[in-house]
Amino acid sequence: MEHGDKKRDISIANSLVAKIQLGLPSTVAKLGSKMRFIDQIAPKLRNSGVIRTVTKKVPLTLNVTGIATASKTIPAFGGILYSAGALRQDLSIQDGVVYQTFQDSLVDIDEADDVDVTKKLKFIHINQMYDLLEELLNEVNRPELVIVDTPLILERSDEPLESYEELHFDYISCKERIKHFWKEHKHEIYPFNSNGIKIVSVSSKRFGSVFYGLTSEQTDKYMIDSLVTQEISELSMSLDKIKKVGVKKLLNGVLTRRTRTAAYEFDLLTSDNRLEPQFVRELGVINFHFRAGMRTMPLLVEAIGHKGDWQTESIDQLTSYLISLYTIDQLKALPLPLWYASYGLKAIKTGTIIQYYKSQAQEMIKSEKVESVWTEEVDLFGEDNL
Template identity: 50%
Template structure:
């Protein structure tokens, strides 16, 4: 380039300078937060906010995992998608694992790109509930069913009235949820003492139990909590928010533990986080965080039912079953039935040159049919007969 070269600071020098100057401050803040976690952890455990869980050994259980996935590709001014769900049954007999039965459902279609994320969330839940319905009609049912999608929707999921296409998918999802619980609720634990346990396993709503440790909300906690911890929460809460709830939970939850369980809808802002559909949300939902191993991250478990139906012993048993099903202490570890189900979804996620292989084939075939006017010829076939 011609002209006068002015002095300046290259970005490489800025990076080096900021790392050298900022590193001590960052380490100091992290150390302060870690010391706070170490200080508060014993108090939370002694008060009953953190509970130890015993492994079932040897484990004997018949369990199912239902996992869902979706992939998209831009095409024809909108989005092509493939969404599927797999149910994998496994039988564990005194520690020995036997894979038994697998069921699946797959949906391939096109949608517009407006609110596509929400549409696909609804489609995933619909697919999971289809497999739920099939499972409930089986002669031999599992003792425990684990899923990786929410059991219910929330108020924030409700689409605006002018989003007609999204409203249609949302209504289909709500109808599927309502229909299932209306028909099968009395066959599901804890509504039936001998029913199937259905639990959603995920990682959202980190730390809701911490915000339940106040005088007006502790009544929605299922487990007994030492009221002394509540007295100290007013002074601790600002520091908790500074530390970060996810970091706090990761620090205070150790191997084979769970948090106290709580009624999700009542702990949060009831209107903003209201469970949908309301006809099912009225049964309430219990949530708790579990941690299986040293490196396994905290996991949120959600089950339908109120604190009047669930007891500490029942929740300890559920947590013990789920933790016992997490066979490996790894960062991405999950209960075995869910792991098998997710593994079975790999064909839907296969890529070719960074693009989803199935959708690329689907897109190519759709383009060819449009180009050759094959669809129009099929539609006009009967009309052509009459014209002749």
């Protein structure tokens, strides 16, 4: 820093000390203000019906399936190598005791361009999930509930540029896979079949989106749960403060143990429904958040159907099952079958398999094994045509 005609050295250590001493009181004051606002608005959210209590089922009797996905990428050969897997874990629970399990899995390992590989892996995982679901529906003994960790439907933002031909092909293929599944099996799935399998996706996306929907003029049209109008009008006046606090922070603050938000149809959030494919978009998508324990993460639940297809009672029962499937109150806890399925994919997550795959590919390239086989086949094919 220049001071008059002299320069003064300021080390990074001095800058950090100064920033901590000056910035800490300001940060604490802002956090305190946000926490006081959350404490103030939480009772209003409960009284209005936006935050609702759910009862845990004890003892639990349920046949349930979890389908988890995982992937790992490493740079190799000017692009990337990826491994992507999906694992299905079935649990038969009787009076709170797991007495039967079953696993099924799919794995894909290949090379790809390092162009939006995140989207490519998303398409792969959704295809794998629907493949496992289709196998499940062809079985005699089906679960009552299936919990997956991938989206059930794509969004328009997932569509890659057409100039990325291979990635765009993967996107179209994924859309067709989703469309085919719901056309073929819609009649076997709840709510289109009152005795059908419930299929739900859980994730942390669109955090707190329900709060934005509270100010919509069409709230009543898309909200599945009934809300207290007077309380909602007061909440609408606090929307600017909610935005400043942050909807994620608010959701973590107001969702306590064994609670959920009011359920709503996706159309509440936007006048331009941009979900894909169109066939499933027309079936409708409903969302709500829930939290099982004080230390578990709030999660968003996504299920297919319109407001008229789901009722408060069916949402409560679904959430009750989800909460009852938690066995520990930890940050990374998930419903039991989904946790087991996720744990079973540890071999992919660690990257050991893809590193071995890379080393073997390098060895084969060095030894020219593949090239020699191709050359032999080409020569042989050429001789046949002479």
